Amino acid sequence: MKTSLFFLSAIAGASAFAPANQVSKSTQLDAAELDSLRGVGPETGGKAYDPFGVADMAPLDHLRKAELANGRSAMLATVGWVFPKIWAFPGGPISTTDPIKAHLEADNQWWAQFIVFCAVIEGIKLRGEMEGKSYTGEIDKEAVLDWTGRWAKMNDQQKEDMALKEIKNGRLAMMGWLGFVANYFIPGSCPVPPGF
Template sequence: MKSILLAATAASCAAFAPSSTGKANTALNYAADLDNMIGVGPETGGRVFDPLNLSDYVPTDWARRAELANGRSAMLAVVGWVFPKVAGTFASTDVTTTDPIDAIMQADPQWWAQFILLCGVGEFYKYQQELEGKSFLGGAEPAADYLKLWPTDPAKQEEMRMKELKNARLAMIGIAGFAANHFIPGACPVPDFA
């Protein structure tokens, strides 16, 4: 009787054991598209920087758009982090600190609603310009070039795209350093601007 119960238990356990059918590959292999993209330089070791192999799963055009969007936001964030500490605050009764993290908590909710609305208007404008064939990546006529800085020479255009990409990457590292130093004082060798 005991041997029958033991055999029945082993058989029921085997029903729930994982099958050995092999590992499913979910890679989409966008890595071949990396060869045509800018961004390779001495700071990346002369090759495309993709240590997590994200290019196997994410379309490279989408990843570059995300990198530029986040980099542009980081450039503005670095200026927003440094400006109050250098120039001081505006005459305001609700935000009275030059510490950016504390200022986020002191800001009135209506300011956040206006900020979200402004971001939405900017994204809508970007979407409309892309429908008209303009670009925010530099592959076509720029969607917003108020100062007329976009050169007509293709070599100069490539140089400007590379400069923007490198500045965007540097700003992302910079704002991460500022934030890390805020929460863990002395964690990064960044100035205090005080």
């Protein structure tokens, strides 16, 4: 555990030596620019939902990348929360289907593998972005990861539809996962099926 904390702190500390961006640019956006973003629709009242003014605090492309990364993680986390309760792997080092207890039962080597896996994925995304590719669903760019080869075969409208579905499903998964966690710690606080 101490070794993993050491490596995490070393990685975090390395960013202190990264060159600072010398361009001072305002992140202030007008309401029309926010309301024209992908993902604004009837479920948000046709306007961007930003009650805390986060769009004024960070570059918009960074916020969109963070939203997509968190949405993708939440989609996997939601499946990971539900799937073991339906079908559990027999045997193995984890003896529970309780997601929180399963995290505590995992060995340090599993956590190390998980951190390395995440670092590899982030490296692939960074390399693709440096090559001019996109992982945020930009229509005019090649996708960083196109496992099935479908993205390259889609027309612009199909790409736009797929990117919109990803944002909306990611937002739904973030809320669903938060509902599972809230219901875990405060039983009955969210309307989730029994046993979840």
